[in-house]
Amino acid sequence: MLGKQELIDRLTGIRSSRKSYYSELSATVEELKKKNKQLEVINRLAQIHVEKSWEEVSVYLAAQLSQIVAFDRFMLTLADQTGLLFHAAEREGESWSCRFVKRRIGANDAWTPEEFDRLLQEVTPGYYSASVGLQYQTGKIYGYLTLQNRQNKEYSREELELYQRLGEHARISIENILLFKDVSEKINLEAQLIQSAKMAALGEMAAGIAHELNSPLTAILGHVQLLMRAMKEGRHGKMLADIYQCGLRCTKIIQNLLIFSRQEEVQPETIQLSELIDDVLGLVGYQLVVSGITVRKETEQSLPSVRGSRNQIEQVIINLLLNARDAVQGKNDPEITVGTCLTRLEERLFVSVYVRDNGVGIAGEHLSQIFNPFFTTKERMKGTGLGLSVSLGIAESHGGKLLVDSRVGEYSVFSLLLPVPDHEGED
């Protein structure tokens, strides 16, 4: 028979005198809690959703790891052909936020985790770093998981071993995400290729048909005009006027299709956008003013010039102005502002031409569709729905962008961004 003390010892796993019994028991309970927490975290490390961005992954890992290891900054670093991509998560109040930094390195710089820590010492002085390597089965290192603390406090052996184990589990999730991104990139690329091949075929076809239709249409319009002159009044006169209007609409569609599918190279020229706007306002400004619209000009004279096709850029601004005119129709104080300014976007310098109106605005569900060919909310005979898609095509063929911002019932502003040639800007 086992003695009572021996039985308790066996059940609790604690061998002790009665005196230290309770403190040892609570230490064991603490240890068990810690182990449980570690298991929980390990389990969660393997549950990162594959569609998450690297910033989100870094924040998630930091939040999980902080429950069992102490650190001030967590870094998920990935290496690609061009350099190291650092995703550094730092605590911001209750949550974590992530900063992204890219650093170029030499082609064959692959460091062991220890070498990487030394590199970090130079890059982020004042921090002690402990990294584990992320490596493929082939042994090639493709990234690092790093804990950094500001006190320059080294981690204990036990902590480092735990971190190694955690790193192993996180690595599996990271590899799944890499795989997912790789596959989705390939699928996207394939879809893009199919789409651009389709568009090229469509463009060629459209150009062919447009040319074919142009001559008979010119004949139709000419004859109708002659007939209209002969038969001004009566039912037939009205029918002829209708035929003429339909013919004009077809001409407009054909012209737009030709621009849409234009494949010939345009000879780019140097353009001062403020001057170009003066020319465009000379063409359509009067038409706007006589319809009761206040037209304001906010052009800056000293902006750098851009390179491109004058005709095409004029075409875009006219399209935007005509859309603005349609949008302010029926408004109390209709107003259209055309202006230019310098804009920096994604590290590049652009001259922006904006057209703002205080018209009907664009409903949220339409915003994603307005640049699609043939999307229009205008009456059947009024809009072809090609204006913005043609304009977007022109913007992109100039290396630029066409952006929109709008609030229903208040305003719309379209901005055509054209890149400033490198030698022209500040940089």
Ligand SMILES: Nc1ncnc2c1ncn2[C@@H]1O[C@H](COP(=O)(O)OP(=O)(O)OP(=O)(O)O)[C@@H](O)[C@H]1O
């Ligand atoms: N300034 C604007 N304010 C409100 N809605 C606009 C504005 N500009 C464009 N839109 C919306 O975007 C749609 C598409 O414009 P887009 O210029 O491509 O074609 P459209 O003006 O309808 O026809 P088209 O220009 O070929 O005669 C318009 O029908 C309209 O609903």
Ligand SMILES: [Mg+2]
């Ligand atoms: Mg239009």
